[in-house]
């Protein structure tokens with residue numbers, strides 16, 4: 116019958132559409148998720164101005180407001196100085 120043949124062709128169209136969807140959209144989602152995971156891995160850096168030498172630097176933590184922030188060099192210098200005291 117004519118109607119059943121048309122139904123079958125519509126069914127094939129839907130299958131082709133799903134296959135096309137899987138082929139085109141799945142790699143896109145996969146890539147997007149990979150990108151999101153990569154940006155999550157990257158450490159968040161906060162820009163600071165050193166309280167000791169005034170140098171601009173970035174630190175991997177959120178600097179507390181009202182507390183002195185030191186750049187990497189001054190921080191290490193103050194740490195090594197503390198060792199001797």
Ligand SMILES: [Zn+2]
Nearest residue numbers: 165168186189
């Ligand atoms: Zn400094």
